[in-house]
Amino acid sequence: TSFFSADLPLSGKKALVTAGPTWEAIDPVRYIGNHSSGKMGYALAAQLHRLGADVTLVSGPTNLDAPHGVHFVGVTSAAEMLDACLAYFDHSDITVMSAAVADYTPNAVADRKIKKTGDGLTLELVKTKDILATLGSRKRAGQLLIGFALETHDEQSHARAKLQQKNLDFIVLNSMRDEGAGFAGDTNKITIIDRQNQAETFTLKSKTEVAADICDRIMRMLKPSGG
Numbered sequence: 001t002s003f004f005s006a007d008l009p010l011s012g013k014k015a016l017v018t019a020g021p022t023w024e025a026i027d028p029v030r031y032i033g034n035h036s037s038g039k040m041g042y043a044l045a046a047q048l049h050r051l052g053a054d055v056t057l058v059s060g061p062t063n064l065d066a067p068h069g070v071h072f073v074g075v076t077s078a079a080e081m082l083d084a085c086l087a088y089f090d091h092s093d094i095t096v097m098s099a100a101v102a103d104y105t106p107n108a109v110a111d112r113k114i115k116k117t118g119d120g121l122t123l124e125l126v127k128t129k130d131i132l133a134t135l136g137s138r139k140r141a142g143q144l145l146i147g148f149a150l151e152t153h154d155e156q157s158h159a160r161a162k163l164q165q166k167n168l169d170f171i172v173l174n175s176m177r178d179e180g181a182g183f184a185g186d187t188n189k190i191t192i193i194d195r196q197n198q199a200e201t202f203t204l205k206s207k208t209e210v211a212a213d214i215c216d217r218i219m220r221m222l223k224p225s226g227g
């Protein structure tokens with residue numbers, strides 16, 4: 001092995017990874033969130049760094065420490081995550097969006113704590129901007145864009161639709177059906193679906209091993225054909 005990072009497979013490549021949930025404020029003390037732990041995205045950022053890439057990790061709130069050697073950008077809401085991604089995407093060779101971004105956000109944040117008055121409470125929510133689709137529409141030749149899909153039914157057809165609609169190079173389908181898989185735990189069972197409509201299903205493994213499988217696919221796609 002060599003001391004020089006130029007010898008690593010992803011040396012000279014810039015990578016952008018999103019991870020974790022987003023928190024959408026309701027009032028000064030409450031938010032709408034989700035159960036994403038961020039582990040999958042942090043494992044991806046760490047693995048891309050190990051392979052020599054220059055990695056920026058844009059993360060929603062998690063309990064994890066930023067991986068060593070990775071440029072860390074902490075955000076809270078979906079709108080902040082979009083802004084952070086737009087700041088890095090154009091220079092990114094490899095972008096992997098594993099964050100569990102809120103689909104809807106309160107249409108206004110109450111400036112004071114909402115008091116318990118009526119018997120019910122209705123919040124008005126508006127759709128967030130789809131970060132991945134936004135990047136997909138800006139993607140240039142030579143950039144790789146990878147998304148995740150979390151589905152509970154008609155998994156592969158929904159994932160294929162997202163691959164097309166968001167202009168991705170491949171999509172990682174997270175199985176929610178299998179015991180031990182899912183976005184809160186330490187293991188994942190994934191299927192990678194590519195633009196040739198090929199689906200490759202992996203066994204249940206640690207998120208570190210899943211990250212290595214995803215990076216293997218990325219490296220294969222970056223190799224010039226016949227090389």
Ligand code: CTP
Binds near residue numbers: 101130131132150
């Ligand atoms: N995503 C995003 N911005 C959003 C919503 C989703 O960047 N506002 C990204 C996620 O990071 C993921 C991919 O889009 O890589 C798919 O997310 P998913 O929730 O599975 O799909 P949606 O398009 O949001 O559709 P739905 O939730 O209705 O299945």
Ligand code: CA
Binds near residue numbers: 101102103
């Ligand atoms: Ca969603």
